[in-house]
Amino acid sequence: MTEGGDGVPMIRVALPYHLRTLAKIESAEVRLEVAAPVTVRRVLDALEALYPMLAGTIREHGTGQRRAFMRIFACEEDWSHEPMDAELPAAVAAGRDPLLILGAIAGG
């Protein structure tokens, strides 16, 4: 388990290319401290706190809903339609597997 300060696991998040570029993130993944229970909402809260320019790009301002063409995967399962407050798999919560945020294959 990868830990941050106070023994809180470091969550790994993989972002699509355009959002890494927007946030000037050079590494393939970002690592975030997220206290349990680890949910998509709490991961995105931590992500947007660290990178405010990503607010509104993965979930809508106002409604907080996932943007239509953004998809979320955990442990090779599609979490896009799961409730934002559902607990993510233990492997993601422990930092063993990344939470994948992808742009849907759409458009040209």
Added chain:
Amino acid sequence: MSSVRVLVGTRKGAFILNSDGKRKDWKVSGPFFAGWEIYHMKGSTADPNRLYASQSSSWSGQVVQRSDDGGATWNPVNNKFAYAGVPGTHQWYDGTPHPWEFKRVWHFEPSLTDADTVFAGVEDAALFKSTDGGATWEELKGLREHGTGPQWQPGAGGMCLHTVILDPSNADRMYIAISAAGAFRTDDGGKSWKPINKGLKSQYIPDPNAEVGHCVHHVAMHGSRPNVLFMQKHWDVMRSDDAGDSWHEVSGNLPTDFGFVIDVHAHEPETVFVVPIKSDSEHFVPDGKLRVFRSRSGGNEWEALEKGLPQKDCYVNVLRDAMAVDRLDTCGVYFGTSGGQVYASADAGDSWTPIVRDLPGVLSVEVQTLA
């Protein structure tokens, strides 16, 4: 020596084209924000190094970028455009009520006097203002809450507020235009708005005197005569001599009066430029010829400008915000095409040369004249 900086927004990124006052040799920088749609970029006249760019994609929505060094570096600022109060509904394409939903920024119009103040025209149609360089945005809700709002309907490109014109002689007066609601004017700094569409005649609108519902594509003004406006409507090129209170047609001898862009010469307020497009069914130039038309009489009499432009097998479009003029002594004119060419004329349209030929499709062109 003076120089010019041309800001080009495309479907896949932004480009900045720089030249000295001769406008012969160009340096092309970019792409900035590669892969994103850049609907518009514009610089502040109060501080030419301050630029604003509208960056968006279907995946990640709206981003607002700001540069404080003339486009060398950029940083994202706030992208939250929240309609004031309960947004209500406008008409959908089928005539049913549809809730107002923010989609993107079509146009940034920086204040003429303060680099931190900028207006944003957005889709679904509304006007926002920032007074802190884009750190926060507040809607000027008097426009959307104008009593006609529930009747507004999107054009084919969406219900976009695409034109914002500031009156240099009156800080309280602004003009905006919406597809397909029409043109509006405020005389109190944006608190209240008046539709200014009298004289516009639009096919398919049952009421020939309809207050709103007109598909205004673009409006242009010369700063020395702020009561004179020129409009490229869906069909028809129009002119107003009373700040939009009434309009009359000046299409004259144009080969077609459908089009998107319209602009006015920097030093000759009666010299106007348009690029006629074949029709609303065929969005390309007529006869395979790319021609700018210029009137030196404020409309009605138009001459084709074709020197240096392709005169066969050309089928490009020129979108509404994709033409601009510089302020050098011999006025420069610039426009970009759906085919990715950006053309420049250093002699007010008499002759043209491509600055670049193979950019992504051009969405917008603005120019800054630098000391």
